[in-house]
Amino acid sequence: MNQALAGIAAGILSLHLWPQLPGYLWFVTALMIGGFISSFGRFKWISWVVVGALVAKTGATAYLEAVEMIPLERQNITIVGEVSSLLNQNIPARDVDFKVGSLNHQPLPRGRTLKVRLDWPQEEKLKRGQRWQLEVRLKRPYGRVNRAGFDAERYFLAHGYHGRGKVLQARQLPPAALPDLRQQLFDQVVRLTQPLSRQPYLLALGFGFRDGLEHHDWLVLRDSGLAHLMAISGLHIGLAVGCGWWLGRMIRGLSPEHPRLLWLPVWLAGVFACCYAWLAGFSLPTQRALLMSALVLVLIRLRIQWPGWQVMLVALVLCLLVNPLGTYGAGFWLSFAAVLILYIANLSGLQPRVVDSPTLPQTLLGRLKALALMQLALMLLMLPVQWQWFGGISLVAPVVNLLAVPWVSLVTVPLVLAALATVWLPTISGGLWWLADCSLIPVLALANQAEGAWWDIPARGMVYLLGGILALVVMWFLPVRRYKAWFLVMGMVLGSWYGWPGRDDSLRPSASTAGWQLDMLDVGHGLAVLIRRHGRAVLYDTGNAWEQGSIANMVIEPVLRRDGITRLDGLILSHADSDHAGGLNDVLARLRPQWRRSSDHRAGFAPCVRGETWLWQQLNFRVLWPPKRVTRAANPHSCVIEIQDSARASGRPVSVLLTGDIDAISELLLARLEPGLNPDILLVPHHGSKTSSTATWLATMKPDFALVSTARYSPWRLPAPEVQQRYLNKGAQWLNTAEHGQVTVYIDQGKVTLARYRQDVRGGWFREVSR
Template identity: 25%
Template sequence: MPPRQDRSLFEAIALSNVQRYYRLTWQKPAKIESGQIWQFSARMKGISSIQNQGGFNQQKYFISQHIVAKGRVKQAELISSNTSVRKYIMDRTLPILHRLPQGDILQALIFGDKRELDDARWQQLRQTGAGHLVAISGLHLSVVFGLFYGVLMLCSRIFSAQQHGRKAQVIMLVAALITLGYGYLSGFGIATQRALLMMLLLVIFSVVKQFSHSWDRLLYALFFVLLLDPIAILSAGLWLSFLALAIILLAVKPQSFTPPSASMHTEVAVSNIRQRLLIKGREMASYLLNAVNTLWSIQWRLALGLGGLQAILFGTLTPHSIWLNLLFVPWFSVVVIPLTMLSFCLWLLSSTLLSIIGIEQQVIENIGTTILTLADVSLVPFVELLHVSDHLPWALLPITEPSLAAVLFVLIALILVYLRPHLAVDKRIIRYCLVILCLPVGAHLLGAIQRSDEPNHQYNDVWQMHVLDVAQGMAIVVQQSNHGIIYDTGAAFGEFSYAKRAILPFLVSRGITDIDYIIVSHDDNDHVGGLTVLSDAFPASQLIADFSLADHTDRSLSQRCQGNLSWHGLNMHFIDNQLLNGNDNNNSCVMRLSDGNTRVLLAGDIETLREQSLLQTQADVEADIIFVPHHGSRTSSTPAFIDVVNPELAIVTAGFANQYGFPKSDVMARYQQRDISSLQTGHVGQISITFTEKGYKIATYRQHLAPFWYNHLFKFGESLKAE
């Protein structure tokens, strides 16, 4: 993979015509406020991040948000400070919102500021599929535009008897400006900018009276969004927004919204007022029933379509989102958003007038609390349903990649069935296509049944080893069907753990439900950091290590790193440590894994003394694949040790541009001089090796599993540092 080509592709195509941002970490930050201009001295590095199946693709997210580099602030100087209108309004409003029970949600709805939403709230939003309701998007902007357009039209009819098209166009422009102001208050997030662009296109088409179909406007909006921001194609929000609009256009038919007034003008020969009222009542009931049917028609299609897309993008399904959003979306559209915006505008006007008069700030805040309480109360039913979702079964279902593929094929089959009457294709061809599309789900179900009936002693001839990219650390998963072994658990830093970030999502994506053994090589954070998380996630697993686990879990060791274990046809041979008084690295658990055809040596962080000990005791360390000891440090991989192991492939578990400069170039030269191929997780991402009777096959994440341009390695920030 030529790094220069990758970098030029990224710079020339991806970010050449868009705003660029930098993500900075400040360990002891000063008070930062909107409107300030700072000059930073920061240590920068590229956006290349860990790459594994199932995990969050931070690198792709950075690119979609126009973030071109990340770094750590070393020095900072405040250049100037200008109070913006948005900051002034926020400073006056946030103290009031903090008093209200649902102030965190109101803060997100008004200012697009989601910092007050805690982890529990986010979990509730995820499991109900309601996260889009607190993130300002096309729904919010459409409601605000429609609200003020309706209010202004009503006022114009009250104060002016003359109505003409020019007045309606002026009102539409004013409503668009108000909506633009709402976008400014929300911080002009990227998703908000796209929604505003779509709204402005609609207004422009309406003002110039240019005829265009709804599908035309949707395509125009997509064209201009991608013209102004080509990398918006990587954003999940773009796909969700445009898919939602496409589903609505497919579900809604023009006749579905025939207002009752259209039939009320029909001349009906009735002389009885009661009969006339009865007819109008029936018409109104029919209209309401039609509206409910249309809403249901839209909602179930949105739930299936967006649910499928969310499964693809995020690897989870939210079954309850169908009926919950059937309640949430109308409630937010008709009640919550209008009340919130009207209350906020009323508060803004009243606070301005009271400040001019000279009323005390405390009194103004009390009045603001009273005004915004109405908006807060409107959120009570929503919050109560969020709490109910904590007790619902199957609230958030992770989905494996094979299951997802099977479900998608079934959805394509259902679409084909729906479109069959309109296709000029032979029915036999359609039947064959339906059978082929349903084969994956049938095979998946059959495999699940076979696994459930399969005795524990049976195993497959094919097994896999997955070397996960956990930055500067080690995490290896051995897989046989839905069973697995974990060797080392990656690092953890405070609340952050690579076990949560990478290992658990990977296990879900691969359908690994049973972890039989968790082996920890030694007591260093980059190897044992995720043990607490994994031990809790798999309480039935057996723990193997050569040190006390008391600092990491309440569970006790199942055995030490000694002897042999047989697991699903594989032999795990633990090589005894004959080195006395070795340091922590040299006490690493050394294991050789073999299926009778291929041998893999996992050496942990052993150093020169332990390597010499293994050679002196004539330990059987010969292997086809070796995990380079101590991440490629100069303290390991002596020439004599490499010669005895005599591997074909050397795998280095080291993060890209890590602070230690691992692996060292002179160490890797020893392997290259012996014609030993090498791979580094920090460069190629996850490494998956499939073993069969004929040998093994290698697939890496960046080059084979997901070889997309945004997953390439961007080498900005790479440097070699002293050990």
């Protein structure tokens, strides 16, 4: 059985190895042939790998078929369905999950589901379970693709969203069933906890509802390592099982002996776990914990003993069968990795030693020591998983968790469970919620002390940390005195891994003192370009900003920190429009550029006007436009800069022209001022608008690469097709962030190498790409 389970798991996870489904189909076919041949020999497990691969292929195909029901180009569509989000009417939440039942008045095929996330300006009080007829503008899952930062397409895939849209008109339909019970319970708890200052945390612990947590709250939870506690996680499902077991034993002990009460603790433990997971909406971590708890309870009932690893393996396969695409989310890997690490740590002797007749201080000290070692093991061994998904780790997480986990587990969560169980008795439930609120005071006070303890780990330093973790793990099981030669070889191997890169560096040419790179980041409609050399960077424009954040925080800073850059050498603002300068305040606050330039009058900024030149990292910066500074720089006043590597390049120097949003008139005047201008790499002016890139401007140019920063679903429909064709007629390679994600140009000794992140670096069968 174990061989079959492992084969199925391997087959499902093999989907991650194939960027395109047609290639994966050939892989599955080859596996089927191999499985048939080997079914008579020693490798029967291949047949189970085929089963897993078919499950993965079926799940992926079903997802893509559902996505393809949404038109490729964004259109107005009429849909009918029901609200599936848990909503708090006191918190304005524009993102609403919606299960679609019919599309353009046509019912969906039987067995087909369509789940979309809608931007819904809430004029009505929405409730989970309500049925609506909506006119919406839908689009397929699409998001920014950069070296680091949030990946919306992967998030949509992992959570089963098939599209995103905006509600234009809405009409509520008569209810076809009773109001949603989960929403009713939630509304009652919202009313009971309304006066409490820590209500958002209580709702997260009670229902997995985290919309009430502000951005600052998330930063504190991240820095303290307590994010896993402020939601219904696997740990809390285990606590629910424990509470149900304890209650069952209490009832059985106080009741007359009866055969039917013998297994009451088992049944109550299962009921508590199922109810708590239902309140959380059966999220992925709760699925894992619920399956493992159910398996253990069934085994206890049947008086069967299984080792812990076998229970984990069965739970893993069941989770994969239920949701094979859930492996594209962080929750899957964090959940199973944490359980596996705790199991291994438990086997390797982190539990307190058993002594004859221990005293109470000895017992407490032993348990405290074991808990501390467990937290240290979690921090170290979870580092690769956390780095992969979040790019760093909290250095104080073991200490904070050592104190907070027992308190939340033994005090807060039981109070929350009791308050939920008595929710129909408002007086009792309200008192329990107040006690739970008070119990969070020391936890959050401790978490606030850890603010700023997050450590971003650059990609080039991660290999040494991984090597150190591997060495510690091996030393744990293999004493150094007995295996000196083995450790010597391992040290030599680790020492030879200098400069281990991220995946995208496989496309980078061999490093040299003359090499530099240009990163046109994928920021949607806007612009942010990084010029980098020798581990230092200059930023040209900051992208846009909005109420909850900015491109600076969401894209620019994560990309820089991934490579170990925490501060900018310089910042250049082309002009003052929000899509180019919206993230200015965040850049100044978090990336602290040493020097700044702009084409308008700004405090602390040097001029960026024609005639200005400077040398940075042996790169020549020459400003070509505008002729003078203005009060507020608009599109025609964009700072146009030519960058050349002639100072250090031994071959032909490569020139880059950054153009901002200059218009046709500015192009004409600049063409007269610079008649011989012919860059190798040209940033297309004004995102490829019809008002720029005139034939006069391009007459003397023949760029090898034309870079344009646009959004896939831009309301301005940029770039204009005729503008793109002008560059193609010039023989330029057209590189658009809407089609290629982040575009990185490596320049070394006159040679240019490209990396398109959507196709070459972070590709996947679920991504929409242009080939």
